[in-house]
Structures are given as structure tokens and as C-alpha cells.
Amino acid sequence: MNPLSDVPTAEIALRIRKHCVTMTHRAGTSHIGSCLSAADILAVLYGRILNVDADQPSMPHRDRFILSKGHACAALYAVLAERGFFPLSVLDTYCRNGSQLAGHATHNVPGVELSTGSLGHGLPVGIGMALTGKRDGKSQRFFCLLSDGECDEGSIWESALFARHHRLDNLIVIIDYNKIQSFGRVEDVMDLNPLADKWRAFGWAVREIDGHDLKEIQDALLQVPYEPQRPSCLIAHTVKGKGVSFMEDKLLWHYRSPRGDEFQQAMKELEQCK
């Protein structure tokens, strides 16, 4: 049962954005830019794609989603709450003393498959799950959201080699390619281009989309696997801080927490998005 199935994905994405801005403001934490760039992807995944059940978070043979870019956990928590894994009121406690919700995804939270936060860990674990699923003949799918900076990690490329060699076509990597990592623009720090060519060279079936076009996202995710016998890589071109004009495409909003006026202004812009 999916309480979001009749909610337009644009509305789901808006709710995620509003929650993220509120949560980070209240807690005085950030990574807000990283959350906003992933909001549309998460809205479609949990609104339309993933076979999961909030009443049975450990349902066997469910689809698995791993947020390998664990610092965007506010967005994951927001969509999990909207999907019904836990009450919305829990979001108010994000990063506060005594909370269940830490500043990076943790597996104590219903619906969170893996504790992440150190980049490069989520994909290998996802591969282990996907390999088990394949060997045991199950039809579940395994989704893993990476950041662009995360593609600097060697472990990602170890995983890329392995997944192709073992024909894990039940595995889908989505890259939130927002072009800014944690100390500069990707092209200035460690240029990933041509990114699609790299994943193709590793034997993956690759598609590229506008990571904020909900229809493109949904069409792309409904079509996996893109090729039999190959893992799928969906490169989503996104904007860090998407949805709040003064946060868009700025490194600052990887770190800054929206305060006072900034918070008001951000919420005002999002309110006007109806």
C-alpha cells in the first residue's frame, strides 16, 4: 500500500524540499544543497517505483534503495516519513539531542537499508545484496544513489568492475550529478567528464536525463534494466540546491544552514511552487 501513489510527484518533491529546508534550519545543520538536488529523484523512487511496504519495512524480496550519498539523509528521511515509515513529527527531531535521526543515514530508522556517510560504501553493499538476489533467483531490484564527488572513491570503480562481470542487471546506480563537490566544482577538483563514457567503458548500460524533469526520471526508472546482463547507470544532471533560487549551484549551501531570513525566504519560494 503506497499512500503516495495518488499524490502527484511534483507535490511529493515539494514536500521533500520543504521538509529538508525546515529540518536543516531547525537543527542548524546543512548539506541542504545535496538534499535539494536529489529531491525529484527520491520523489519518483518512493512515489512510483520502489516495491516497499511501510507496514513491513523488512518485507522479504522488497526492492532496496541505498542512499550511498548518506549526507543527503534529510531528503531520505522526509520521503520515508511521507511514505508512512514513521510519523512526520519525528522529522522535527532531526539531529537534535536524543533524536533517532542522525545527520547521516542510519539503519535504526525504519525504511533505511544501510548506515552510510562515508562515501563509496553504499554501492559495494548494494552489490552484495544484488548478487544474493540474483543467485537466489529473486526478482527484486537494487537501487543505489551516488553523488558525483563520490565517484572519486576507488571503491566505486571496484564495484563497477564487479557488477558488470557478474551481470548484475538487477542493480541500478543513479548518480546525482550536481556538478559541485565539497571544496569546489567537480570540473575544477577532479573532472569526471566524460562520465557516461566511463560507466559505459566499465560495461554498464548508461542513460542520461535531466534530474529535475519528473517525467524523464519516471520514464527512465520504469525502463530498467536498460540492457539484459548489464547493470544500469542513470546519470541525472541536477543542480545543487535546486528549488531555492539563492541556493542553486552554490558550494556554500553544502555547508550553510538556512537561518532566519534565509529560511523564511526559502520557504516562501517553495510555497509559491504550488
Add this chain to the structure above:
Amino acid sequence: MRTAFIQTLIELAREDDRITFITGDLGFTVVEPFMEQFPRQFINAGVAEQNMMGMAAGMALSGKVVFTYSIANFPTLRCLEQIRNDVCYHGANVKVVAVGGGLAYGAMGFTHHATEELGIMRMLPGLVVVAPGDPQEARMATRAAAKYDGPCYLRIGKAGETEVHKKPVDFQLGKAIQMRDGEDLTLIANGGLLKTAAEVAEHLSAEGIHARVLSMHTLKPLDQDAVLAAARETRAIVTLEEHSVIGGLGSAVAEVLAEADDVKAAFRRVGLASGFLSAIGNQEYLHEQHGLTPAAILKQIAPILAATARPTSGRVLVSASRT
């Protein structure tokens, strides 16, 4: 020990099809029997330890009982964060196996000596750490690790070690095995130096000095009761490890002794001084170069024996030149 390990794993895989074995591209002429009999329970992860360990966690979280396998420091230090975050933090049922612990790889050199990793593994929360001392202990440790629901590190030797225990032993994780009793001192050893400890005790016995010998195969959880009993019932404790004296067995025992209330026993650690071994040679040669032979150890502990000798015993103190 590695043959004992693989043979035991084959028996286990026969009994339980959740048993999964992942190698980091190693095990030539050792691992083939497992691979041939259980192809669906075998994976070669290639020379990619971080992916191997993350994958192991993912498979364990999906219901498998996973053994990862490599040599020296490759299955531990190379993917330490994966063991900490993905395995230990999630309580994933993964057993990390390292062949060639200590100086077993001899002349292959420093990159192939696992001499700090027991200490490092000991620090990880939720990880059981075992260094069996002979093939029998290796077989039983493998079984015990498979039965235990949770993360383990199993550090074994190589091929061709002798059986130190002359008869079957009762092996339990976390419980030291008392190999002989005595009240003059206690030798606590694991892994590659268990055999050495037994030899040292034999020499001392010929001199009229009676040593208790404990095989402390499980470094964590340490058998604290056995340590405290030794401290109360014998006059000195000496730890022996094919590992740095920093952080491993000696440090673990020292922690217990330092915090105990009524300990009068003297204490010494025997192991590798921290540093880069400049000598090159096989395991025995390296033992000679670094003071880990029975003769060298007897010489090293002579002062502590002298200091703790009973005044009225009339026995002859051990003379290093005779050994």
C-alpha cells in the same frame, strides 16, 4: 592451518547452504576444493578488497553467513573502514579470514607481515578476534566462528604447522585453554607463538620452574578470569605474540592487570618491538632476529624469573647459555 580452515569450511558448507566464501583472488591450490564443490557459494572478488568487504556485508544482511579470505593485511587494513562501518556497525554475519598472520610470509617482506592488525581489529566494536595456535584450534575456531552470529576476525598461519595440543581440546570462543599448570609463572600465547610457549615451558620444567601455559586464542573477548586467576595463583605473567607489543595480546592482558585490585604478579610482554623489520628471511630466521625463539625468550624472561623466585626454593635459576 589454512588447510584445516578450508576443510572445515567445506564441512560447514555441506551442512549449511548459507555459508558463502569470498576470496580476494587468492587461495591457489588451497581453495579449489571449496570452489569445485560449492560453486554457488563461492565468489572471487578480484584484487578489490573494499568492494569485497562491502559486498560481504550486503550478502550477510541478505541472510548469508559470509567468510572473506585473503592474506596478511589485505582483508583487514585495506578495507578497515568497511569492516568498521558496514560489517561491525550493522552486526553483519561476516567472518574476516587472514592467512599468513604474523611473520608466516617470512622472506616475502614487510608488506606481507601482519604484525599490527590484531591490535587494530581488537579496537573495533562488536568484532570477535581469534588467533588460533595450531591446526586443531584453527578447525575449531572456524566452526565456532560459523556458529557465532556476528562479525569475527580469524587470523591463521599458513601450511605445515605442527599440532601443539597433543590431544583434543575443548574449544570455546572467549575461553583460554590451559595447556599445563604451574605456579611459578604463566605464559599466555596465541597464534604463531603458541608452539614457542609450549617449548619455553618444557625448558623451564627441566630447570625445576613450573609454568602455567594458557592458549589465549580469543583476543577479544579476552578471558579475563583466566588472566586474573593466573595473576593471583602464579608469580609472573609473560605474554607471547607474533605481533607488535603495542595493542595486541600483551596490551589486552596489561589492561586487565592494571585495573585489577589484588594483582602482585610481575608482567612482561614478549613480541615484536614496534618498527620496520630490516632482517629478511623465513619465519624461523625472523624469530631468531627478533628474539622470538625459545632460547631468546628464556633469556629475556630470566630477570623476571629471578625477581620473582621463591627465596627458599633452592632451585637453580635458568641459565641462558645452556639452552
